[in-house]
Amino acid sequence: MPISSQEIGQRVLELRLDRRLTQEGLAFDAEISVPHVSCIENGARKASLGVLVKIANALCVDVTTLLLRDHC
Secondary structure, three states: OOOOHHHHHHHHHHHHHHOOOOHHHHHHHHOOOHHHHHHHHOOOOOOOHHHHHHHHHHOOOOHHHHHOOOOO
16 A cells, blocks of 8 residues: 555654754755645645655655655
């Protein structure tokens, strides 16, 4: 079963908070807009693979951390 936009958003939110980043800080580091970060975290918008790679890089994780349901 594919991972949902809501699940990806929840992972982004948890990782961002773990790193004590604001949405503004993540947006700056990932070179995307703050509203885009908010929509992704809320599951209101599906992120492209390119954007997920930027977010993963900004959070210092592999993109699979965001995409795989049972990733360790």
